[in-house]
Amino acid sequence: MRRLIPLFLLTALLLALTAQVAGSRAGVSVVLNGQDTAIPAYTEDGRTMVPLRDIAEALGFTVVWDEDTRTAYLSDGAEAAALSAYTVVLDPGHGGSATGAEYQGVRESALNLSIAQKAAAVLRREGVAVVMTRTGDSDLSLYARTDLARRRSADLFVSIHCNVSTANPDAMGVYTAYHPDSAEGRALADTLRGAVMAAADAPDMGVEERPDLAVLRTAAMPAALVECGFMSTPAELALLCSEDYQQRIAQGIADGVLTYLRGEK
Numbered sequence: 292m293r294r295l296i297p298l299f300l301l302t303a304l305l306l307a308l309t310a311q312v313a314g315s316r317a318g319v320s321v322v323l324n325g326q327d328t329a330i331p332a333y334t335e336d337g338r339t340m341v342p343l344r345d346i347a348e349a350l351g352f353t354v355v356w357d358e359d360t361r362t363a364y365l366s367d368g369a370e371a372a373a374l375s376a377y378t379v380v381l382d383p384g385h386g387g388s389a390t391g392a393e394y395q396g397v398r399e400s401a402l403n404l405s406i407a408q409k410a411a412a413v414l415r416r417e418g419v420a421v422v423m424t425r426t427g428d429s430d431l432s433l434y435a436r437t438d439l440a441r442r443r444s445a446d447l448f449v450s451i452h453c454n455v456s457t458a459n460p461d462a463m464g465v466y467t468a469y470h471p472d473s474a475e476g477r478a479l480a481d482t483l484r485g486a487v488m489a490a491a492d493a494p495d496m497g498v499e500e501r502p503d504l505a506v507l508r509t510a511a512m513p514a515a516l517v518e519c520g521f522m523s524t525p526a527e528l529a530l531l532c533s534e535d536y537q538q539r540i541a542q543g544i545a546d547g548v549l550t551y552l553r554g555e556k
């Protein structure tokens with residue numbers, strides 16, 4: 292699915308643009324693979340710039356712009372175009388003074404953010420628009436998180452956390468939760484659980500109704516919460532701290548979201 296823009300397209304484009312600039316005094320024309328376009332160009336200090344979005348879309352690519360990281364994601368194909376219609380909110384749990392669980396000096400808020408950012412990158416590469424409820428170590432109320440999702444007309448809301456067990460010092464694995472009033476939330480939670488378990492090769496800690504969780508109760512769209520592993524179990528805390536394992540969990544979260552959006556749940 293992921294492909295680079297073929298170099299010949301860029302080369303053809305640059306040659307066409309250069310020729311037009313050289314031959315025209317009144318403005319700039321953009322010719323794309325031999326065809327005139329209405330794409331605007333801007334000249335500043337002797338440099339001519341063409342909007343990336345216009346060029347990419349004219350070539351049939353889907354463009355997702357991420358303001359947080361100032362990254363433009365270009366994807367090709369009908370599937371990326373279909374996925375670009377969706378906005379997914381990823382919600383790294385806690386943040387700021389609310390650190391969540393803390394074991395061996397590791398804060399849950401930091402693990403949640405790191406995993407969420409990796410999942411966002413995977414989804415954006417596939418063409419999905421992702422909104423993060425926080426991109427740094429900032430305080431954010433539970434209601435502000437679902438408010439943001441509503442304002443951005445999000446299609447899905449996924450909250451990302453790490454777990455703790457005071458009863459079982461050996462607890463390991465993936466757990467997901469949904470609100471009992473939402474059949475879609477249940478389907479999303481179940482899809483996420485299977486996808487994260489598969490990608491991370493993690494044990495199953497189940498999927499559960501959680502009427503008590505505010506982010507699930509107040510989300511206006513299908514919502515689920517993923518507990519990525521148990522910080523209270525030293526072996527799993529070590530895994531959760533590793534870049535490689537975080538990437539696998541993140542891939543699982545992205546896989547689950549994509550499966551749900553594609554209707555393969």
Ligand SMILES: [Zn+2]
Nearest residue numbers: 384391452453
């Ligand atoms: Zn948490």
